[in-house]
Amino acid sequence: MHELINGVLLGGLYAAVALGLTLVFGVMRLVNLAHGELLVGAAYVSYAIVSHTGLDPLLSLTLVVPAVALAAYPIQRLILNPLVTHGLEPPLVATFGLSIVAQTAFVLIFTSDAKSLNASYAVTGIDILGETVPQVYVISLGIGVALVALLHLGLTRLRFGKALRAAAEDAEAAATLGIDVKHVYAATFALAAALAAVGGVLIGVTFSLTPTTGTSWLLRGFTVIVLGGMGSVWGTLAGGVVVGIAEQLGATWFGPQYHDLVVFSLLVIVLVLRPQGLFGRKLT
Amino acid sequence: MRKGWRWMLLAAGVAAMAAGAAATVGSAARAGGEITIGTSIPLTGALAPFGPTLKLGYQRAVDEVNAAGGLKLADGRQKVKLVVLDNKSDPNAAAAEARTLYLQNGAVALLGAATPPLSIPLSKVAEQVHRPFVTSVTPVRAWLTGGPYKWSWDFFFDELQMTQRQFQASSLVHTNKKVVLFTDTEEDGVVMGKLWTQNAPRFGYRIVAHESFPVGTTDFSKYVADAKAKGAQVLIAQMIPPDAIALWKQMKAANFRPQTAFCEKCSNNGAWGKALGKLANGTSEAEWWVPEAGFPQSAAFLGIAKKLGGRSSDVSVVAAAYTAAKILFDAIERAGSTDADKLNGAIGETNKTYPLGPAKFAADHHASTPIYATQWQNGQTYLVYPRLKGAHKLLAPVPGLG
Numbered sequence: 001m002h003e004l005i006n007g008v009l010l011g012g013l014y015a016a017v018a019l020g021l022t023l024v025f026g027v028m029r030l031v032n033l034a035h036g037e038l039l040v041g042a043a044y045v046s047y048a049i050v051s052h053t054g055l056d057p058l059l060s061l062t063l064v065v066p067a068v069a070l071a072a073y074p075i076q077r078l079i080l081n082p083l084v085t086h087g088l089e090p091p092l093v094a095t096f097g098l099s100i101v102a103q104t105a106f107v108l109i110f111t112s113d114a115k116s117l118n119a120s121y122a123v124t125g126i127d128i129l130g131e132t133v134p135q136v137y138v139i140s141l142g143i144g145v146a147l148v149a150l151l152h153l154g155l156t157r158l159r160f161g162k163a164l165r166a167a168a169e170d171a172e173a174a175a176t177l178g179i180d181v182k183h184v185y186a187a188t189f190a191l192a193a194a195l196a197a198v199g200g201v202l203i204g205v206t207f208s209l210t211p212t213t214g215t216s217w218l219l220r221g222f223t224v225i226v227l228g229g230m231g232s233v234w235g236t237l238a239g240g241v242v243v244g245i246a247e248q249l250g251a252t253w254f255g256p257q258y259h260d261l262v263v264f265s266l267l268v269i270v271l272v273l274r275p276q277g278l279f280g281r282k283l284t
Numbered sequence: 285m286r287k288g289w290r291w292m293l294l295a296a297g298v299a300a301m302a303a304g305a306a307a308t309v310g311s312a313a314r315a316g317g318e319i320t321i322g323t324s325i326p327l328t329g330a331l332a333p334f335g336p337t338l339k340l341g342y343q344r345a346v347d348e349v350n351a352a353g354g355l356k357l358a359d360g361r362q363k364v365k366l367v368v369l370d371n372k373s374d375p376n377a378a379a380a381e382a383r384t385l386y387l388q389n390g391a392v393a394l395l396g397a398a399t400p401p402l403s404i405p406l407s408k409v410a411e412q413v414h415r416p417f418v419t420s421v422t423p424v425r426a427w428l429t430g431g432p433y434k435w436s437w438d439f440f441f442d443e444l445q446m447t448q449r450q451f452q453a454s455s456l457v458h459t460n461k462k463v464v465l466f467t468d469t470e471e472d473g474v475v476m477g478k479l480w481t482q483n484a485p486r487f488g489y490r491i492v493a494h495e496s497f498p499v500g501t502t503d504f505s506k507y508v509a510d511a512k513a514k515g516a517q518v519l520i521a522q523m524i525p526p527d528a529i530a531l532w533k534q535m536k537a538a539n540f541r542p543q544t545a546f547c548e549k550c551s552n553n554g555a556w557g558k559a560l561g562k563l564a565n566g567t568s569e570a571e572w573w574v575p576e577a578g579f580p581q582s583a584a585f586l587g588i589a590k591k592l593g594g595r596s597s598d599v600s601v602v603a604a605a606y607t608a609a610k611i612l613f614d615a616i617e618r619a620g621s622t623d624a625d626k627l628n629g630a631i632g633e634t635n636k637t638y639p640l641g642p643a644k645f646a647a648d649h650h651a652s653t654p655i656y657a658t659q660w661q662n663g664q665t666y667l668v669y670p671r672l673k674g675a676h677k678l679l680a681p682v683p684g685l686g
Contacts, residue, residue, distance in 0.1 A: 002506055010503060112332025113555035114525040116533070123536035123563065133505060134537035207502045208529035208559065212329060216500055252506070256497035257469055 002131050003252050007245030009133060012141030013206065015240035017199035018221035019147055019233070020192030026231030027168040027188045028084055033095040035196060035221060036214025037102035042068045042197035043204035044110055046117060057117040057205050058139075064201060065194045072193030077186035084185065099214070106211035117204035136206045143202065147195060148237045155233065164188055168231070223263060227270055228278055235279030242266070242278070318365040319355060319622055321346070321612070322385030323395040324406060329373025330499070330524050333553040334398035334421060337598045339368055340588075341605025342395055349613055358620035364613070371397065375405045382409035382417075391415070392622040395608055396422060396438075398601070399549070400471045403438070404430035411435050416628045418612045420604035420640065424650040426475045433649045435624075437631050439608060439640065442652040443472075446570045447479040450546045451487035453568060453657035453669040454518050457680035459543040464493040464516035466507065466531060468523045476522045476548065492516050499524055504531045505538065512540045517681075519545040529559055532685070536563060541685040544568060544678070546657075552597035557663050565684035568659040573600040573640055574667045576674040577654065581639050595664040604653075607638040660684075 021035045032038075045067055046060045053060075075098070083090040121135040128138070155161035166174040167184045175181045203209060203217065220243065228239025243263055250262025270278065323342055327335035346366045349355055354363035367389050371378035378397060385391040386409065394410060396403045396419020403422040407430055410417035417436040419427075425443045463484055467477040477494060484491050492514040495507035508531070511519070519535075519542040521528060528550030535541075550556065551567045575582040581603075589599035615630035616622060635644045640653045657669040659678055666676035 002509065006503060006505060107328050107332075111555075112328050112335070113553070114333075114529055114559055115555075116529050116559045118561055118563070122533050125537040125539060132509070132538050134534055136537075206530070206533075208526040210330070210332075210526055213526065248503070248506070251497075256495075256501060260498075 001129060003248035004245060005128055005131050005133060006137065007248040008241055009137035009141045009244070010247070011237070011241030011244035012144030013137070013199070013202050013240070014220060014224050014243055015144040015237040016140065016147055016195070016202055017217055018224040018228075018236050018240060019144075019151060019199070020195040021218075021221045022225040022228070022231055022233065022236045023151070023192045023195065024189060025225070027164055028091075028185055029088065030080065030084065030091050031088075031095070032189075032192070033092060033218065034099040034102060035095075035192075036216075036218030037099045037106075038068065038072070038193050038196035038214075039200035039203060039217055040106065040209055040211065040214040041102060042193075042200035043117065043209045044106060044115075045197075046201045046204060047110070047115055047209075050117060057119050057201050061198060061201055065197045068197040069190040069194040073186045073190040076189030077182065080189065081182050081185055103211050103214070110211070112211055114208045114210050115204070116208045117201065119205050122205045134206070136202070140202050140206060143198060144237065144240065147198060148233055151195070152233050160184075160187065223267055226277055227267055229276055229280045232277065232279040235277060238278055317354075317362050319362050319616070320365050320367060320389055320391045321393055321395060321609075322367045322369070322382075322389055322391035323397070324369045324371045324378045324381035324385065324402075325397045326373040326402060327368075327370035329371075330526070331373040331397075331399060331402065333525060333555050333598075334601055335370070337553075337592075337601035338398060338421065338605045341602040341607075342366055342368075342609050344602070345606045345609030345613060355613055355616050356620075357616070357622070367391065371402065373402070375401050378402045379405040379409050382406045383413070386410075386413045386415055392616075392624070393417065393612055393627060395605070395612065396420065398422065400426040400430070403427055404471070407431075407433060407436035407438075415624045416612070416615075416631055418608050418631060420608040420653075421601055423472055423475070424652060425479075426472045428648060428650060429471065429475070431648065435628055437611070437645060437649045437651075439611060439638075439643050439645075439651045440604065440653055441570070441572050441655045442650075443475055443479050444483075445652065446548075446655045447476055447483050448487070449570045449655055449657045449669060450480070450518070450520050450544075450568075451483060451489050453546075453678060454489075454544045455487065456669060456678045457543055459517040459680075460515065461489045461518070462492045462514065462516045463489050463518040463520060464495070464511035464514070464542075465491060466495045466497075466504070466519070466521040466523060468497060468499050468501075468527065470499060472549065473522045480520055489518065497527075499527065501527055502530050504534050508535050508538045508540050512538060517543040520548070521546065521550060522548045523550050525550045525553065525556065525559070528556075532560060532563055532567075536685050541681050543680045543682070545682045545685065546570070551660065552600070554593055554596040554598040557594075557596065557660055560684070563684045564660050565662065566660060566679050566682035567684065568657055568668065568678070569597065569665070571597060571600055571656045571658040571665070571667075572653050573603040574656050574658065574672075576667050576672040577641070577656070579637060579639050579641055585639060595666065597658075597665065603639045607640040607643070610638055611643060 049060045125132040224239040228235030250259040354361040369381040393416040398421035467473040557564045575586045619626040619630035658665040668678040
């Protein structure tokens, strides 16, 4: 029971972490290797704000989210947009380069010491079906589900969402219809960064962060979206929950040193049986 | 046949260049009247908390020697040049950098990194190139698993003695003698886990739970629930700081408050207190330097502690690094030369008291330092065991988890 409860709760956090990754892939077919650094960078921005103001980390998101989104827009517009039309490899390599630059910057500014975003709900427990879990796990699930629902609504109901889906479906056709595809791509990247900011702050509150923390979370994020279906928003939530439960059960049944083996074995099995992931590849 | 002489000429030329390069490397170590000492340390990566303080300790020793005019050799004084590389906490990078330092930079000897995953690969390179390597901040038994060594030397605590301190310190307060171990699957975690299990009965303690997990584990709530269910009142952890921060948060959330909580490799740096704030209060750890021990330069290192933000294991790493460097420099002066064989022999003859304590190497090239138990109290670490003059009272149950 503990494994199921923890797995579902952590699945919400994993979904929050991975949502931006699936959005960028769904629209631009871009595998963003700097996504981990977006998570960690946002957490560091929150750390800086919280250290100076005493603001609660989740409340700091009101400042962190727009800051990260504003920083991400020109990165896509000026660096990645020109590369997107040259195939898959150039933007992939570019995002890898950006991740290295970001990690180095984190070390220089914040040092390599492990840091933590401290909040009372990170160290307070809540009882669920007889199991005591950290309150922040429950908050993470709530936030993860809310982000998925809001993103789905945005993509299906808002004009920008429709433009985004049109660009994802066929960029050339969307352009002929008057959609500014370059702006859509940049805005998508900014939105993905904003979502990553939420995930990053949750990581900092729930666990800890170092300049290289993003790498392991990027891997986890990829696992979530591939299992759930790359480009599928609800699939990301499902993938997050599946990975969360698989990790917990894998650690219990086979030992904690095998939980990665269990998760990646599950990933391979799902891909063999259903290559498009649990929910296919569709940007809704 | 006509082409044959050209190949012979080419081979001879290559051989001459190689011989010249080897001679250049050998003499480059003292080119311009300088002795090159190298070190590959973790300035970034998971073990980065050790890097800057290792560098500080080595540089302090180098500056001290150079301020005195350099090391005294048979043919006069020569200053020391310290070459520092960042191995990013990666064992493969450490090994590659060791080769670079020895073979390209011409280092006559290397000073070590921290922890066995880094120090063992560095030692192995020293054994391959036949040049000395002196390290500290590396538990000796785990380090010896990479041996046998002819060119490598380690002056640090013996895990057998270190893994007794947690029980001895815990006996200062009342507990039910039930212990939970949290150890990662790195070499030192495996070695320490076995030693704690071995030592516990000797002091009347019982291991009721042993949670073992890979580095990078984030969710410990199941293990905390297990420890709580089994009534453990003594917690001993061996894990890296990022993982330990998550564990401490989850222990507080689960309302698990042991009487004593030791966090080895994790709370042994100043960042622990900064990261966790009040939650860090009451965390204990084994320590290899305290000013109360009264070894050389205690006051000076206490002054360094103040500059680093207060008493913590950061200054212990500085003291350890300084000691390793001084052992090497004293050996160079005794040898009167940087010849590898003479220098190595001189290191083996070390018999002197340094800031870490008396150093005398055994046949397997290790020397053990004294070991203490300290506890985080209001943002600094203080000696709690043994009860030397100036020791603080051990606070129990762990205040930060209450």
